[in-house]
Amino acid sequence: IIMYQILIGFLKWAGFLTLSYFLYLVYALLVYPYMCWRKYKKYSNVYTTPTFIPILGDLKRINEDMKKGRVHYYEKMQKAPEMKGKDIRIKFEGYNPLILLQSNKAIEEFTKLVPSKVDRVNTGRGLGKVGLGTFLFEKSTKRTVMRRKILTSFLSLNSSSRHIPAMMRHTSDVLKPLKQGQSYDFIDIANVLTFNIFTSVLFGDDMVELANRVRPYQNPDGTTSMLPLRDIIINSFKSHFVQIFHPLTATCKPLADANIINPFKRDHENYQVFLEGMKELYKNCKDETSICMQILKNEQTTESEKMSDLNTFILAGAETSSHGIVSTLFLLKKHPETFAKLRKEIQDAGINKETVTNESLTREKIEELDYLSCVIKESLRIDGPGAESFFYSAKQNIKLC
Structure with missing residues (x-):
């Protein structure tokens, strides 16, 4: 009887943990990206994709274009007229929402917030693993600036x-x-x-x-x-x-x-x-x-x-x-x-x-x-028109444009 109760208890906890993990994945891969897409789509000065693409995000269109022999930024070229006049662009690298600055106004406002309210961040994943310990990804302390x-x-x-x-x-x-x-x-x-x-x-x-x-x-x-x-x-x-x-x-x-x-x-x-x-x-x-x-x-x-x-x-x-x-x-x-x-x-x-x-x-x-x-x-690439840079993270809630 005791072993039976232990087994039942273990299965309950295992089931609870499995369900919790499943719900976490649903939230991280679907719910949170969708909420970000829906939130920023409402702003007139923000550009994002017309429809929400789960899991793959913008990579889906990039893969489709490359399969057809097009350059990976073909979609961006086609959407250039729609992006014109926008201050910010929301891009989804897979399920990861990224905020990109489009206009000079957004860049000027952003730079004024660095490093007091916004600073570089190392996620420790992907390219972050090869950047550990370097000044490129370190927070802007006096030593890093030096x-x-x-x-x-x-x-x-x-x-x-x-x-x-x-x-x-x-x-x-x-x-x-x-x-x-x-x-x-x-x-x-x-x-x-x-x-x-x-x-x-x-x-x-x-x-x-x-x-x-x-x-x-x-x-x-x-x-x-x-x-x-x-x-x-x-x-x-x-x-x-x-x-x-x-x-x-x-x-x-x-x-x-x-x-x-x-x-x-x-x-x-x-x-x-x-x-x-x-x-x-x-x-x-x-x-x-x-x-x-x-x-x-x-x-x-x-x-x-x-x-x-x-x-x-x-x-x-x-x-x-x-x-x-x-x-x-x-x-x-x-x-x-x-x-x-x-x-x-x-x-x-x-x-x-x-x-x-x-x-x-x-x-x-x-x-x-x-x-x-x-x-x-x-x-x-001096003063280049690069669309992306190193990762930055806000230390507190900020407002741009």
Whole structure:
């Protein structure tokens, strides 16, 4: 009788917990996103989808467009007239509602609230796992602001212009093997180029060969590939981004956060390979003019902080820069009249291979040239029209527009 009562009691609790868990999933995946969509749809200055799409959200339309051979932002292009004049856009990344700023008014009001009422936040999931400990996702404390200033002080256009000869040399080395009349995937070529340049600027020219040494990378099918650090970074970045949409991220967050089952375990181990590769670069860096050496000599930050910030720079910067460069080149090719004006402007200013090698191409000089300034800003995503940024979270209720 006692065992029977224990069994009945266990089944009751198990049933209660199962029902509670089911109700939680219904609320998290359906009810809460629907309530957000319904709430913001009422505002005349807010754009959101005409109909509520459960679970997948905006990803459903993106997948449909890509299956038809369209670019992933095709839907956004079609809805541009409807978005015009809106201050805010509500986007659903899967079941996650995101608030995006559309108008200058919204951005101006938002920036006034940072960091007193709104600040950066790290969810610790997806890309947040590779951003743990970096200043990119940390709250805006005095120490975090100091770390940002230290690294970004080395990345201004005037500071970076001294690396132009090395950039030209790496560009020549990458393009030299290409054959006339043969087709290439220029994204792959640009990935090699930007990674080599980033490695050279951060650690010195002599570290490029070490960075390109192959290391083990675990594939989803269970096999192991030997890849250079560049490809490990790209694959790791993508795999962590995809984690956001994995069912366990929504249905069992503690299990996903613990990195004890695949794909989370595999992604974590691959990321450790990246970290070990970066440590090799730190230990072997000898170039006194490199950003790495200048940061490592700075006594204001800890060893861990220095490594985390440098890791983030090469993790997030190299591949995104390659896409920015390819996109810019594509647009120039698509608009030859603009390309012709750019070349004439550069020629009239007396800028050529010899002058950029021997003279500093300063920000002041570039800003005098309209077309060149726009190309550099577009390529490097300076003042770019990017629709999304890092995650921010409100510390209290706020009102925009």
